Amino acid sequence: MKKIILFLFLGAGFLGNSQQMTLKKGVVIDSIAVKDSISENFSLYIPTSFEMDKNWPILFVFDMEGRGRQAIRMFIGAAEKQGYILAASNNVNDALTTSQNILITGRMFNDIIKILPVQKNRIYSAGFDSGARFASVLPIFVKGISGVISCGSVYPNMDILDTNNLFHFIGIVGKEDYAYPEMLAGKSIMGRLKFPNQLLVFNGGHEWPNTQYLGKALEIFNLSAMAKGQSEKDEAYINDTYAQNMEEINLLIESNRLIQADNLLDEVMSVYRVLKDGDSLKRIKRELKKNKLFKTMTRNENNTLLKESFIKEDYVYYLEEDLATYNYNNLGWWIYQMGELKKYDNSKIEAEREMGKRLLGYVNALIEDNIDIVNSGNQVDQEVLSLLWMLKTITDPTDHSYYLKIISNSAKMEDYGTSLFYLEELLKKGYTDKAELYSLENTALLRITPEFNDIVAKYLKDARYETIEE
Template sequence: MKNAIYSILFLFVTVFCYSQDKQLLQTGVINDSVKIATTPTESYAIYFPKKYDAKTPLALVFIFEPGARGKEGIEPFILAAETYNYILVCSNTLRNGSTEVNIAVANRLFDDVLQTYPIDTSQLYISGFSGGARLASFYGISSGAFQGVIACGASFSGMDKLIPPSNNFSYVGMVGDRDMNYLEMIANKEWLDKAKIVNTLLVAHEEHVWPKQSEMLRAFDWLEIQAYRKKIRPKNDTIIKRIYDTNLRIADSLKANNEMVASVNAYEKGITLFNTNEDNSLRAKISEIKKSRAYKDEVAKMEKIKVQENEILDKLSLRFDQELKSAKSTSNFKFWKSEIQNLNAMKLDDKNILDKNMAIRILYWFQVLVYETGQENKRNQQNDKFAYCNELYKIITEN
């Protein structure tokens, strides 16, 4: 793994010559199957913004889609790419699986793209969803080559956090409040803050899915401000005003809907850190909200939910591990039927949205855990354990 990091660092400082022989590809559309020159069995999708002229080096986002679906991985980024003139690249080969294999695939992708197209290597970004987000986070923290990471629906692996961070990249976390990895992303932000890595977290009313284009644009709005601060891009007052207005509108709407914590987060996204009158106005709004009873009550409720969710996750995980050893339910699945029934009832409770979202997260997490464990035992020909998982999976998904 260390050699892979060294090779990518060497690559990024030696790719200023690019091939002029690559086929001409369309702009403004996703070119879905471009082959890696050195490894024709591997390919990627690529998107050039409509203003691309094949001469001017542009910023670029490498994207990792966990199902190796290049087109699906690029689509959430198109609005941001057109707004800020980014090239988008997503592998059709890299998928959830072996980290070592994926690092090799990713390095071949980096090599081919950076030697083929005019890329501004001072403006390299990396993103991914779910397992792809974990790989993107690894490269962000270990290589020092990327200005920003956009991690959707997952964060670092535990081991990656042991790597001394370069601290020179900006990190955007994106997650749904019904995503099974929601608590992980909340905890990840706390870790990033302690590590002094400039970061933000965007939370949408979604489950475990790629963010919408409008949400992805907000991520790149925030990254644009960081680029101005680091003098990677020239400051653009028109863009700053649009970002301010967008976040103000969203924040005001959330506040009117009594989503106080979310409104504070949205106001914070509009702060440019250039100490303008607009920045000071947003800071005043944030201070006022944080003093309110409604905000304090919501924070307390969220903390209570966090504790409750972790307790339920621990209880289900422990019981599952215990029963899996013998491949038999000690209560003929009565325990599981009761637990799933309770979670499904909570899932339907529209009067308590935080509890409802918690139940959705837990059910999805447990469904994935049981399914993947069952498939692993099937591959290992542990038929009794596979049968146990299969029966439990039916109970989880029958409602």
């Protein structure tokens, strides 16, 4: 398909000298320089239906490693279908302070609204995980952002919400995501504070949702704008999207995914409240509440959420205790806990299987957060860091990087016994990169020992250095 090229003529007020900028519709345009900055730039996507003679909603997407192009690509299908401009900074980063990231965002924001016909009351922000947390706080600090799409992250701090500065919050989360319980609770709190909000739930873990759910979030923003009179009411669009949602609800009920059906029912009822008659939705809701299987599933979910909260408290308590006392002797307790989580995989109760996945994600995130905290200190506590790496080999044994860190650090401390133990554990997990093993930092003396080479030869057939028997 031939791409349509849009020519934008920028005057002296933007670049200082009148010049022509060429923007292609339907492709991600990378590294557009920000005015009055040395090295800041952003990525941009303009839908193929774009025309200069009308104002367009825009979605700013945030990735806190500055991967703007990648972040935008997640929303392209949804933006094309729903009619949104997409923009993403290539400079925001978790290593920067919130205020620095807000300033970077503000400069990008100001540039874009000067060159594109943006609908001023339809500016939104979005992200996943840390990007979602940053996107969520932007309406507090950047005037004009009227809605947020938060994927895999609850609103970071309910205390800073201002009921005089309401914005629309849409959460999207997988049922196996460790953020699921917090996002359920967050939805309730935001509702009490009168913030318009929805929570879309999909089958999956801590990951970007697919285009269907991202598109549904943009669809909700469109319908909300029509309900508020911010955009022209499109009856065909309202009826089509309503019919699609009804079809999805019925499919969820037919496949016995009743918790998700109930959740979607609630969201559809809130979105179409002033746009459509809701009698049919209310009837389905009443019938669902009478369903015995739904009652059982609801009871199971509530029970597992309560149990999950207690287990998470144990994880936090014992991790704090172990780190404070350098308690390597408690590694066995963590191995036992991972064994207990695996048992949930075979549970006949779906809510328990989902809980097991969430708890595994939670404990890994908890340990990784502590690793980040230790590494960010002025003086790194190497003993604590080593213990955290060992915990990661227990909670995420397929991530080989932590074994390598332990081997290197233990060799540096001349603790060759620990290095050799984790070397063998690593090779048992199927690790095969011999070149990396023999170039690992701090292991020059270790890797010429007979013990090291015997272990390598045992799993990888041959070692670099031969063991000479006397």
